[in-house]
Amino acid sequence: MSARLARAALWITGALVAAWLVAPTLVVIPLGFTDKVSLTFPPTGWSTRWYANFFGDPAWTAALANSVLVGVLVAVVATTLGTAAAFGLSRWTNGRGAAAASVLLLAPMIVPGIILAIGIYAVFLKLGLAGTLAGFVAAHTVLALPFVVVSVTASLRTFDVRLETAAASLGAGRWATFRQVTLPLITPGVVSGALFAFVTSFDEVVVSLFIQSPTLVTLPVQMYSSVTRETDPTLAAAATMILVLTTVLVGGGLTLAARRNRAR
Amino acid sequence: MAALLSPLSPSGPAAAAAPGEKGAGSRRGTRNWPFLLIVPALLVLLAVFAYPVAQTFVSAFTTPTPGTGNFAWFFGSPANVAVLTRTFSTALWATVICLCLAYPYAYLMTVASPRARAALLLIVMLPFWTSLMVRTFAWLVLLQDTGVVNGFLGLFGLGPVSLVRTQAGVLIGMVQILMPFMVLPLYSVMSGIDRRLLTAAESLGARPLVALLRVFVPLSLPGVAAGATMVFITSLGFYVTPALLGSPGEALISQFMYTQVSGMLMWGRGGAMAVVLFAATLLLIGLLGLAMRAGRRSRASAR
Amino acid sequence: MPVDRPEGAALPAGKGARIDLSGMTKRYGGAAAVDDVTLTVEPGEFMTFLGPSGSGKTTTLNMIAGFTDITSGTLRIDDRPVGDVPAHKRDIGVVFQHYALFPHMTVAQNVAFPLRQRKVPRAERDRLVAAALETVQLPGHASRYPRELSGGQQQRVALARAIVFSPRVLLMDEPLGALDRKLREFLQLEIKRIHREVGSTFVFVTHDQEEALILSDRVAVFNNARIEQVGTARDLYERPATLFVARFLGESTILRGTATPDGSRARLDLDGLAVQASGGVRSGPAALVVRPERLRLEPDRPDAAGTGGNAVPVTVVEEIYLGSARKLEVLLPGGGRGLVREQAGTASDLRVGDRARLCWHPDDCVLLPDDPTTERIFT
Numbered sequence: 001m002s003a004r005l006a007r008a009a010l011w012i013t014g015a016l017v018a019a020w021l022v023a024p025t026l027v028v029i030p031l032g033f034t035d036k037v038s039l040t041f042p043p044t045g046w047s048t049r050w051y052a053n054f055f056g057d058p059a060w061t062a063a064l065a066n067s068v069l070v071g072v073l074v075a076v077v078a079t080t081l082g083t084a085a086a087f088g089l090s091r092w093t094n095g096r097g098a099a100a101a102s103v104l105l106l107a108p109m110i111v112p113g114i115i116l117a118i119g120i121y122a123v124f125l126k127l128g129l130a131g132t133l134a135g136f137v138a139a140h141t142v143l144a145l146p147f148v149v150v151s152v153t154a155s156l157r158t159f160d161v162r163l164e165t166a167a168a169s170l171g172a173g174r175w176a177t178f179r180q181v182t183l184p185l186i187t188p189g190v191v192s193g194a195l196f197a198f199v200t201s202f203d204e205v206v207v208s209l210f211i212q213s214p215t216l217v218t219l220p221v222q223m224y225s226s227v228t229r230e231t232d233p234t235l236a237a238a239a240t241m242i243l244v245l246t247t248v249l250v251g252g253g254l255t256l257a258a259r260r261n262r263a264r
Numbered sequence: 265m266a267a268l269l270s271p272l273s274p275s276g277p278a279a280a281a282a283p284g285e286k287g288a289g290s291r292r293g294t295r296n297w298p299f300l301l302i303v304p305a306l307l308v309l310l311a312v313f314a315y316p317v318a319q320t321f322v323s324a325f326t327t328p329t330p331g332t333g334n335f336a337w338f339f340g341s342p343a344n345v346a347v348l349t350r351t352f353s354t355a356l357w358a359t360v361i362c363l364c365l366a367y368p369y370a371y372l373m374t375v376a377s378p379r380a381r382a383a384l385l386l387i388v389m390l391p392f393w394t395s396l397m398v399r400t401f402a403w404l405v406l407l408q409d410t411g412v413v414n415g416f417l418g419l420f421g422l423g424p425v426s427l428v429r430t431q432a433g434v435l436i437g438m439v440q441i442l443m444p445f446m447v448l449p450l451y452s453v454m455s456g457i458d459r460r461l462l463t464a465a466e467s468l469g470a471r472p473l474v475a476l477l478r479v480f481v482p483l484s485l486p487g488v489a490a491g492a493t494m495v496f497i498t499s500l501g502f503y504v505t506p507a508l509l510g511s512p513g514e515a516l517i518s519q520f521m522y523t524q525v526s527g528m529l530m531w532g533r534g535g536a537m538a539v540v541l542f543a544a545t546l547l548l549i550g551l552l553g554l555a556m557r558a559g560r561r562s563r564a565s566a567r
Numbered sequence: 568m569p570v571d572r573p574e575g576a577a578l579p580a581g582k583g584a585r586i587d588l589s590g591m592t593k594r595y596g597g598a599a600a601v602d603d604v605t606l607t608v609e610p611g612e613f614m615t616f617l618g619p620s621g622s623g624k625t626t627t628l629n630m631i632a633g634f635t636d637i638t639s640g641t642l643r644i645d646d647r648p649v650g651d652v653p654a655h656k657r658d659i660g661v662v663f664q665h666y667a668l669f670p671h672m673t674v675a676q677n678v679a680f681p682l683r684q685r686k687v688p689r690a691e692r693d694r695l696v697a698a699a700l701e702t703v704q705l706p707g708h709a710s711r712y713p714r715e716l717s718g719g720q721q722q723r724v725a726l727a728r729a730i731v732f733s734p735r736v737l738l739m740d741e742p743l744g745a746l747d748r749k750l751r752e753f754l755q756l757e758i759k760r761i762h763r764e765v766g767s768t769f770v771f772v773t774h775d776q777e778e779a780l781i782l783s784d785r786v787a788v789f790n791n792a793r794i795e796q797v798g799t800a801r802d803l804y805e806r807p808a809t810l811f812v813a814r815f816l817g818e819s820t821i822l823r824g825t826a827t828p829d830g831s832r833a834r835l836d837l838d839g840l841a842v843q844a845s846g847g848v849r850s851g852p853a854a855l856v857v858r859p860e861r862l863r864l865e866p867d868r869p870d871a872a873g874t875g876g877n878a879v880p881v882t883v884v885e886e887i888y889l890g891s892a893r894k895l896e897v898l899l900p901g902g903g904r905g906l907v908r909e910q911a912g913t914a915s916d917l918r919v920g921d922r923a924r925l926c927w928h929p930d931d932c933v934l935l936p937d938d939p940t941t942e943r944i945f946t
Contacts, residue, residue, distance in 0.1 A: 010371065014369050014384065017365050017369045018384065020365075021440065021443055022387055024406055025391065025394060027405055027406055027412070028401065039408070040411075041405055041411060081304050084305065085302045089298070089302060090298075092298035092299055101302050104306060104309055104314065107314075108309070110549070111313075111545070112497075114503050114518040114522065115538040118320050120312065121525065122320065138308070138312045139312060142308060145305060162665065165661075167669075168653075169661035170680050170728065171655050171684035177655075180683075185670070185671055203397065205397055206503045206504065220396075224397065227404065227508055236405075242395045242397070243394060246393060247393075247394060250389075250390065250394075
């Protein structure tokens with residue numbers, strides 16, 4: 001087989017896989033504009049009534065509002081806790097302690113979500129936290145923390161500790177040094193961490209399914225129930241909006257992370 | 265998997281900084297200030313993660329009665345065990361298919377121009393973050409009896425094939441979602457392989473394909489191991505995709521856990537299955553760790 | 568949380584502080600990086616810590632700065648014990664080898680940083696920043712970013728930042744190490760000038776003995792976590808106290824043997840030969856140290872009368888021509904090498920291969936306790 005043929009075959013395979021990774025998801029976009037009541041694809045006519053339906057239905061709008069609210073709160077809490085933890089980890093001189101702490105900080109990424117969901121559900125029921133805003137924020141924060149920690153830690157890796165020593169010699173205490181010297185230079189890591197935290201919370205399904213209540217439903221949970229019950233293209237409209245929002249946010253987060261690396 | 269934990273090991277250019285303690289002006293009494301910064305996050309994790317998970321494991325042995333009754337129930341019924349075997353086999357299939365698709369993709373990334381490589385990387389990373397619900401829903405639309413896939417097959421006079429509510433449908437959805445977990449470790453290892461080894465092999469008389477198989481592939485095995493482990497472990501815990509694309513009669517373990525706990529409040533049984541699932545996860549991570557160490561040792565001794 | 572400086576506690580009054588190190592020790596585990604260092608730096612003095620890597624000079628500097636805790640001993644600045652004072656409250660300026668300029672701030676913001684920490688009002692701040700930049704001769708660069716500057720310019724900004732708040736002590740940790748030679752020589756003179764202008768006590772760390780001799784009022788030579796000798800350049804060069812100091816600073820010829828008292832002088836026996844020295848130890852294994860410019864080579868004529876000084880038979884093995892002078896390397900009895908420096912006007916006409924007599928006056932050499940460990944460092 002000539003090299004050129006092999007190379008072409010490789011590219012075709014790659015392109016097909018790439019298409020397979022991206023294209024199927026895009027199906028929801030035109031589907032949100034179909035004029036039929038069913039989810040047959042491709043649509044034969046166009047209408048925006050499903051978007052109107054979405055924004056007119058209190059179940060959907062409440063779910064959207066809840067997801068955004070929880071997401072923002074989680075982003076704030078997880079970023080604050082996670083940035084502090086990442087910073088503390090990088091400056092802690094106890095190697096074994098730091099290793100143990102990082103295992104705990106990253107564990108939520110490894111433990112299967114269903115196990116965590118069951119556990120949290122049981123505990124929340126006992127404490128009356130199921131279906132509460134605080135409960136949702138707590139549960140999602142735990143899932144988002146590892147991403148913030150990894151992102152901020154990566155930024156801290158490229159930060160020169162000697163700048164902190166210099167700041168101290170010039171009269172800045174620890175907090176002043178962090179605020180004026182360290183934080184401005186790790187901002188890309190913090191901000192991309194915050195974006196990933198928001199997206200993690202915004203998209204969370206399994207735990208939310210357990211701890212939901214009739215008064216507090218998040219958007220993915222609402223979608224999940226909708227899919228299992230009725231299937232009308234309002235779902236596609238909701239899916240499109242989620243798709244656009246998370247793509248923009250994650251695209252932004254990844255760009256920031258890349259720019260941090262390029263700027264070296 | 266180890267790559268996940270290594271981001272936090274202290275190192276990097278700044279570690280070789282001014283001698284003395286890290287952080288300027290650490291004084292007696294306030295020497296442990298870094299630890300204090302970690303505490304709030306640790307407390308939240310202990311309260312909302314470690315404690316609930318531990319509780320779940322404990323409940324396997326204590327609810328409703330102390331002992332191993334829940335495990336006896338689970339392993340006693342062939343239907344239950346079938347759930348476990350189905351979960352493992354689905355995970356295995358998913359891993360194999362992912363590997364077959366991801367390997368050429370990752371290889372392509374290593375030989376592509378930097379611009380193309382960045383684009384290929386983005387195409388892998390973006391779906392990684394795109395809502396799981398949205399992607400599963402999209403597959404639901406595509407795989408339904410009147411969906412695109414069947415329409416496509418219909419062009420050739422085939423089908424309609426029932427893809428939703430089948431294991432095949434579940435696999436199709438899962439593989440797409442799991443691909444990044446396989447591509448990224450593969451690419452990471454492949455990009456570290458010195459391509460000059462291939463040219464050396466060819467200069468010694470090997471045909472390009474042979475060089476690829478006998479030089480490149482063995483060197484890429486650590487990436488294969490890491491990727492396969494990640495995909496397998498993640499598949500074990502999958503809930504949404506099997507729940508929506510599969511049939512209730514062919515549930516995977518996570519769905520079974522859901523029905524036991526959410527529907528019937530059988531905490532102990534849910535806990536027992538959680539123990540089994542977590543034990544399988546730990547075992548695999550341990551095996552991966554051993555394989556990595558053995559691989560490193562054999563490569564080091566080969567020098 | 569550190570307590571903020573109260574309003575009204577202005578900048579330090581400038582000029583130089585006195586630094587007293589007393590028995591300062593730093594241990595890591597069992598090993599001492601700095602071992603019982605005692606030293607006084609006079610107000611306004613330019614003191615250099617000189618020594619090879621790992622000798623403890625940088626660790627000592629870090630203890631003065633407050634970056635490293637003191638294991639034992641006391642540190643006083645202006646007679647106040649500061650061992651327990653955190654680094655950011657010590658009012659000491661520090662210049663680092665790799666500048667450590669804040670990349671996200673302009674030159675002006677970098678230089679203004681210490682003033683902001685001390686809550687200096689805006690107008691006063693701007694004035695002081697401009698004055699500092701003037702002192703380091705970088706007046707027009709205020710709104711540039713560090714990445715736009717050359718290495719030499721960055722170091723000058725770092726200097727400006729360290730002196731803008733008029734600290735009474737300025738510490739410099741090998742600040743010129745990252746620069747090429749011409750730049751280094753230029754900045755050495757700049758630093759000397761700034762020292763005269765500003766008047767603070769300067770403590771400068773380097774491993775480059777030439778640099779130390781050019782810049783300093785006094786030099787403290789560090790070796791193996793201890794100070795071997797403190798003194799002016801002249802003291803150290805002409806009257807080294809240990810073999811390490813003799814070999815670290817300048818070039819020398821060394822003859823080893825056993826010393827015995829001989830009247831007012833000491834006599835060194837070298838395998839059958841005997842030479843005399845006026846200063847130094849008087850018994851035991853000793854090394855005699857002579858500087859190249861104090862040696863003379865005389866042709867090996869049997870009838871040549873001694874001049875009352877020492878004479879040792881040698882063979883010339885190497886000639887190094889320097890234009891205004893030349894250096895001759897000679898083979899000593901016992902196998903070692905010696906170095907003689909001859910000015911162009913008064914040089915002998917000896918060539919490589921010639922036998923000669925190496926002559927010098929007992930007052931021009933010093934007898935030091937022999938120290939075999941220096942072999943490891945200098946060969």
